[in-house]
Structure formats: structure tokens, C-alpha cells
Amino acid sequence: MAKKKGKDSASKKALKAEKALKAQTKSAVKAKKKASKLGDDDLDDVDIDHILEEYAREQANFVAVKITPTSRPSKRLNATLIPSPAHHSRRELFLFGGEAVNAAGLSEFYNDLFVYTVDTNIWRKVTSPNTPLPRSGHAMCVHPMTGVILLFGGEFSSPKQNTFYHYGDTWLLDATTREWTKLDVKKGPSARSGHRMTYWKNYILLHGGFRDLSQSTTYQGDLWAFDVTTYKWQQIEFPANALKPEPRSGHSFLPTEEGAVVWGGYSKVKNSQKKIVGKVHSDSWTLKLTSDLKTVRWERRRKSGWAPSSRVGCSMMFHKGRGILFGGVYDTEETDETLDSVFYNEVYAYQIASNKWFPLKLRPPRKKPVQQEKITVKSKTNELEENLSRLRGVTESEDARDTKSDEDSNSEASDEEASDEEAVTKVELPVSLSLPHPRFNSATAVLGDWFYIYGGVWEHGDREFTLDSMYTIDLSKLDGVRVIWEDFTEDLAKADQREESDEDMDEDMDDDEDEDEDEDGEYEDMNEEEEEEHKEDAPDEVLVDETDELADVAVGLDIAADPRPYLPHPRPFESLRVFYSRTGNVFMEWAISNNKDGSKRTKELKRDAFELCEGRWWERWEEVRAQEDQLEELGGIGEIVEREAKTAKSRR
Structure with missing residues (x-):
């Protein structure tokens, strides 16, 4: 019996070995077939470490960040311009995204990131496959305490702008490495553009915006908070009957110690005739926040004197307890076919705490006074001693002065070397004593005490021009506008062509105007009389206010x-x-x-x-x-x- 059991066990082992050999042969045949399809005849030469290195290289190329010096960005609108929170590095600005119309009249959207070093006036382009998709009308916010840079939303359209797409994604940008990171957000704000963001404590707040669905446009009035410690969104909800601002986009959203302040904006509403018309908001609201985001409220602020006239396309930037506003546009609808627009290039400062507006006016730089040396009793005594020493033939004072002059010359030489080093890095910009050309939708930012203006839109007749320019203003001195660059040659040429065509049309209509000249004069006289009557009937309250x-x-x-x-x-x-x-x-x-x-x-x-x-x-x-x-x-x-x-x- 023992011998039989031994034979059975040996046969079982042989059978298992035979099955294993067949399985190994079968897998080898499959591997060879697969290798033949891939064009590799011998898999034995392929090292597993080599395969892992290839995967690592592909992943590195996917997230690799390449920074190359470049010329200034191409002209665009609805881009974002933010200051770099990396205080240890050079003073820099980040420009991302935007849109423009090409020579064929089609819309192009960008997703390139530019870094501008303000001291050297050098632009660098940052490229990385792991970057947000092309967009415009998005919002970016810098959290100053943590250095977190948040991007949310934006829009994209077909080349002919027949269809629109709104983003609802959330991205983080590392100011040091320039790397983008997309967050996997389960609950967050809906897709939109034209919204605004600011910061409060450990939150980045988001308010407003709109969503264009081609057939209809929906404006948002909701409020969201992004926690920079947990990277999660939380909606701040209010009771149904709570007092709050109307939905809007393109407004100003400024931080305060107790929350935030909203001013201005634009939306479309139904009028009394149930027609959809544009509404320019000029109201201001204070958002009162606490550590418990469920106990928040909106408070309407009273209208302040010296406020700018109604306008849109101008969002304020925060600077040391106040908001800085530039430009804007206001549309006056004359008829159903024509639209007259007023463009601005004024600069205003809005004191948040006192709710007051102030126009900022440029001043020519003051001449530095020549400081005269103070004449004291001690200086007079030293002068007398030097004269006596000179008469006595003592040269000690002269030797001392020579030594001092040598030291001064050496110090001047070192100062010249330092100035030469600074000349290599720092660039002096031309200064203009007039404000930039009127425009709206400029990308603005504040870095230190300097206010930066990039691009913008200006209209002439029915033509729209994206202005190719960039400026900076010293908010502490207001001693002129530093012109980083300004190129209006193409825009002015198109505007001149438009004026020439208008002049030709005017010449054809001269005869008709001559016939109606007398009647127009009568109407002008009647208008002057009506104006005098209007002045006499004006209420005293207006005069008292003035x-x-x-x-x-x-x-x-x-x-x-x-x-x-x-x-x-x-x-x-x-x-x-x-x-x-x-x-x-x-x-x-x-x-x-x-x-x-x-x-x-x-x-x-x-x-x-x-x-x-x-x-x-x-x-x-x-x-x-x-x-x-x-x-x-x-x-x-x-x-x-x-x-x-x-x-x-x-x-x-």
C-alpha cells in the first residue's frame, strides 16, 4: 500500500508540473502575439524599471511647467490681472485668459498665463498641459494670508458666438511653481461668468455673475464661501424675505473686517411694458459676516455724495481700506436702432469705512528743494579754525579733507556701480500727465501702492476696439501715468476710416440740413427759453445740496x-x-x-x-x-x- 501511495503522489506532482508548463507556454504565446502586434518581437529584453521610468516621464511632461521670456501679451479683453502673493520673490503680476476677435472676425479664447516683473518690465509665458481650458469673464482672487490663488468659472463660445458654454470648475495656482491644480468639487457654485470674488478671514467669497443660454440670460445673486484650509465650497443662504442685493454681474466686491461691500453692476430686468432692458446698478451693500456663516445679513448703504455717475465695466480694486475705480461706460438708448455711449477715464477712490467717494487727480511732480546746510555756531567755529590753520601753514586739515574727498569719490564710484546694477534690472517708464484713453472692461490690479491698468474696450460708432495698452499710477503721489506700452495705430486708422465714411454721408445730406436750418434755429431758441423756465422752477433742495x-x-x-x-x-x-x-x-x-x-x-x-x-x-x-x-x-x-x-x- 505504501508503494501505491507514493506512486499516486508522484503522478500528481507530475500532472501539476505539466499543467504549469502548459499554462506558462500558453501565456508566452499570448505575450508573443501581443508583442508582434505592437511591433516588439522579444519581450525578454524589456525591463520593468524602464517601463516605470517611461510612465514617470510621461507624467512629468503632463504637469511640467515651462517658463520662457516673451514679448508682451496679445491684446485681449475680459482677462484677469492679479498681484503675486509671493512676497519673497520679485514684484510680479499674473495675467490669465481672455478673448479677442481675429482678422476674420471670429472670437478666439486664451488659456495662457503670463508673469510680468514690474521692476524689469519683462514678460514671461508659462506653459503647462495641466492648465484650465480657454476662457474669459472668469474670476481670480488672491488670499493674502495664505497665498492661495483661486480661479472659478468663465465662459467659452463658438467662433461666431452662436453658442456659449459656462465653466463651473475650480482651480488653484501656485504662485511660486506656477503649477495649476484642478479641485474635485462635489458641491460648489453653478457655472457662470461675470462674477466677483474677495476674501474674508480664512474664506474666499464669491457673489453674483450670469449665465447666457442664448435664448435667455440668467443673473445670479447667490453667495458662496471657499475655505482655504479645507478646499471646500459652502453656500451662504439667507431667509426668503431677507433684504439683499439684486442679482448682478460685473460689480465691485471689496473686503472689509466684518465681511465685504458690493457696489454697482449690471443686469437685465423686465420693465413696466414687460420688455427685457439693461439695468445699471449704482447701489452699495455691506455684508456682515460672523464665524457662524449661517448668521449673516446684508445691509444697504446710503448713497454718498461725490459718487461717480452711473456706469458699468469698471470694478474697483482694494487698496488699504479703499477701492480704486477707473473708466467705465454708460449707454443712453436714443432709438430702437441706435445706442449712444459715454466712455470715462476718471479715477475714483472709495473710502469703505466712511462710505465716501473722492476723485483722484494727477499732479505734476514737485521739484525737490535744495537743502541748504544749516549754519550753526559750531560750524562757524570750525570754519574759523580752518582759516587759522591755513594761515599758519598747517596742512593737517587739508590732508584730512583730501582723505575725506578720496573716501567720497570711492563711495560715489560704489554708488555708480550700484546704480549701474539697478539700471540692468530696473526700467524707467515714460510719464504722461494725462489719464489713459476712455475705456471700459479694463483688467486692473493693485500691487503695493501702484495701480495697474491693462487693455480695455472703446467704441467708435458701431465699431468696437480692444485697446492695446498698459499703464501704472503711483497712488501715493499721483505724479503722472507711467506708460508701460500704448499702441493705438491700428485702432486709430480704423476710426479714421469710419470718420471719412461718415463725412461722405454728411456731404450728401448737406442740402437737406440747409433747408431745415431756420426751423432748427427756432427750436433752439424755444429750448433756451424752456431751460430758463426749468431753472426757475427747479426745487430749492437741489440748490441747497450743491x-x-x-x-x-x-x-x-x-x-x-x-x-x-x-x-x-x-x-x-x-x-x-x-x-x-x-x-x-x-x-x-x-x-x-x-x-x-x-x-x-x-x-x-x-x-x-x-x-x-x-x-x-x-x-x-x-x-x-x-x-x-x-x-x-x-x-x-x-x-x-x-x-x-x-x-x-x-x-x-
Whole structure:
């Protein structure tokens, strides 16, 4: 029996080995067939490590970021321009997306990313396969505390703009590596364009926008919050009967300590005749937020004096407690066939805390005064000693002066070398004392104290021109407009052709106009009489309001109510440095009083005091500028010499 069992076990092993050999042979045949199809006759030479390296190389090419110097971007509209949050690097701006009409009259959309280094005036193009699809009308926001750059939405259309597509995707951009990351969002805002985003604490807020469905356009009024710590969207809902702004797009959305502020915008509504008409919003709302996003509310702000006229195509950019607005357009519908538009190139500042508007006007740069050396008793004594030494033939003072002059020449040479190094990196831009050409839908951004304007749209007759230009304005000095580039040759040529065709049409109509000349004169006289009657019948309230406005201008610093009258106030023609040297002790006391737990050191307290002083200086900047304008109009204001504040030891 034992021998039989041994034979059975041996036969079983042989059978298993035979099956394994058949299976191995069969798999080898399949592998060879597959290899023959792929054009590879021998799989034994293929290394698994080599295969893995190929996969890694393909993945690297998929996410690889290539940065190459390039010329300025092609002209476009509805792009986004944002400052780089990477403070350790050079001062940079990011330009993404946009659209333009090509020579064939078809729309082209872009998804290229440009990086602009403002100090060297150099553009770089960033290319990566892992980038958002081409779009325009999207929104991008920088979260200053974390450096997160968020992109949401936008639109795309067919070349002839017969069909539209709106995006509802969410992307993150790394400011250092320039890498894009698409987020897998299960719950988020609906697809849209023309929306606006801002930040509050650890959130990026999104409001408004529209969606064009060809047959109808839907405007949004919902509010969403993106948590920069969890990368998740959360909708902020309000009760059905809660007071809130009307749906809109293209508005301004500015951050505040308690939430955000909404101003302006555009939407389409039904009028009394149930016709769809455009509505230009000029109202302002405050969003009050708490840590619990379920307990939020909207509050309508009162209309402020000195506000700009109704306009669209101009979204404010945030700058140290205020919004900066440029340009815009307002359409006046004359008939059903024609549309007359008014374009603007004004710059306004909106003080968020005081809810006040101020026009910003350019000023020619002031000449720096030649500081004369102060003549003191000590300087006179030194001069007498030098004269006596010179008479006695003592050359020590001359040797000392020679040594000093050598040191000065060496320092001047080193300064020249430093200036040469700076000349390699920094570029001086031409300065214009006039504001840029009127336009709307410009891409604007604030980097430091500089306001940047890119592109925009201007219309002449029934022709629309995308302006190829870029500018920057120093908001602290307003000493002109730095022209980064400006190329209107093509646009002006087209406009001239349009004017010539209009002139030809006008010549054909001269005879008809001559026949109606007398009648027009009668109507003009009647219009003047009607205007006089209208002035006599005008209500007194308007005149009182205008008188009050002028009275406020005369007061100067009382133009806007001071939200913090307990803090020191800057004086006319006083720079931030002089203001801090004069009132630094007061702000230091405030910093110490706010340090209740005593955890901050002296260096941190000084930093807090300066930040408080800087915020105060910008808070009252418009009022001080208004008083400076009044003093200059009165005359007698020459060169302004800044002097340090006198210490307690100084005597009269």
C-alpha cells in the first residue's frame, strides 16, 4: 500500500508540473502575439524599471511647467490681472485668459498665463498641459494670508458666438511653481461668468455673475464661501424675505473686517411694458459676516455724495481700506436702432469705512528743494579754525579733507556701480500727465501702492476696439501715468476710416440740413427759453445740496466724517514718514494698550504702531489731498520742505 501511495503522489506532482508548463507556454504565446502586434518581437529584453521610468516621464511632461521670456501679451479683453502673493520673490503680476476677435472676425479664447516683473518690465509665458481650458469673464482672487490663488468659472463660445458654454470648475495656482491644480468639487457654485470674488478671514467669497443660454440670460445673486484650509465650497443662504442685493454681474466686491461691500453692476430686468432692458446698478451693500456663516445679513448703504455717475465695466480694486475705480461706460438708448455711449477715464477712490467717494487727480511732480546746510555756531567755529590753520601753514586739515574727498569719490564710484546694477534690472517708464484713453472692461490690479491698468474696450460708432495698452499710477503721489506700452495705430486708422465714411454721408445730406436750418434755429431758441423756465422752477433742495457740497469743500478736512477722531490726523503736504515721526509715540501707546497679554516684544509693538499709523494716513488721505488742492488754488504755496518733528529738548 505504501508503494501505491507514493506512486499516486508522484503522478500528481507530475500532472501539476505539466499543467504549469502548459499554462506558462500558453501565456508566452499570448505575450508573443501581443508583442508582434505592437511591433516588439522579444519581450525578454524589456525591463520593468524602464517601463516605470517611461510612465514617470510621461507624467512629468503632463504637469511640467515651462517658463520662457516673451514679448508682451496679445491684446485681449475680459482677462484677469492679479498681484503675486509671493512676497519673497520679485514684484510680479499674473495675467490669465481672455478673448479677442481675429482678422476674420471670429472670437478666439486664451488659456495662457503670463508673469510680468514690474521692476524689469519683462514678460514671461508659462506653459503647462495641466492648465484650465480657454476662457474669459472668469474670476481670480488672491488670499493674502495664505497665498492661495483661486480661479472659478468663465465662459467659452463658438467662433461666431452662436453658442456659449459656462465653466463651473475650480482651480488653484501656485504662485511660486506656477503649477495649476484642478479641485474635485462635489458641491460648489453653478457655472457662470461675470462674477466677483474677495476674501474674508480664512474664506474666499464669491457673489453674483450670469449665465447666457442664448435664448435667455440668467443673473445670479447667490453667495458662496471657499475655505482655504479645507478646499471646500459652502453656500451662504439667507431667509426668503431677507433684504439683499439684486442679482448682478460685473460689480465691485471689496473686503472689509466684518465681511465685504458690493457696489454697482449690471443686469437685465423686465420693465413696466414687460420688455427685457439693461439695468445699471449704482447701489452699495455691506455684508456682515460672523464665524457662524449661517448668521449673516446684508445691509444697504446710503448713497454718498461725490459718487461717480452711473456706469458699468469698471470694478474697483482694494487698496488699504479703499477701492480704486477707473473708466467705465454708460449707454443712453436714443432709438430702437441706435445706442449712444459715454466712455470715462476718471479715477475714483472709495473710502469703505466712511462710505465716501473722492476723485483722484494727477499732479505734476514737485521739484525737490535744495537743502541748504544749516549754519550753526559750531560750524562757524570750525570754519574759523580752518582759516587759522591755513594761515599758519598747517596742512593737517587739508590732508584730512583730501582723505575725506578720496573716501567720497570711492563711495560715489560704489554708488555708480550700484546704480549701474539697478539700471540692468530696473526700467524707467515714460510719464504722461494725462489719464489713459476712455475705456471700459479694463483688467486692473493693485500691487503695493501702484495701480495697474491693462487693455480695455472703446467704441467708435458701431465699431468696437480692444485697446492695446498698459499703464501704472503711483497712488501715493499721483505724479503722472507711467506708460508701460500704448499702441493705438491700428485702432486709430480704423476710426479714421469710419470718420471719412461718415463725412461722405454728411456731404450728401448737406442740402437737406440747409433747408431745415431756420426751423432748427427756432427750436433752439424755444429750448433756451424752456431751460430758463426749468431753472426757475427747479426745487430749492437741489440748490441747497450743491451749496452744502461747496461748503464741505471749503471746510477741507470735514468733507467726510472721521470714523476715528481719537487718532492723530495727518497735515497737508505731510508724508507718511513725517507723520509717523510726529505721532509715533501716540500710536505706540495704542499698540501697547492692545497688547493686553504682554506677549509681544518691543520690535513687534513698533511694527504694530507703524501699521496703525500707515492705516490712519491712508484713511484720511483723500481729505488731506482735498485741503492741499484748496491751498494750491488759493496760491502762495511754493516748494514744500519736510522737516522732522521737534524733540522735547529743542528750544525756541
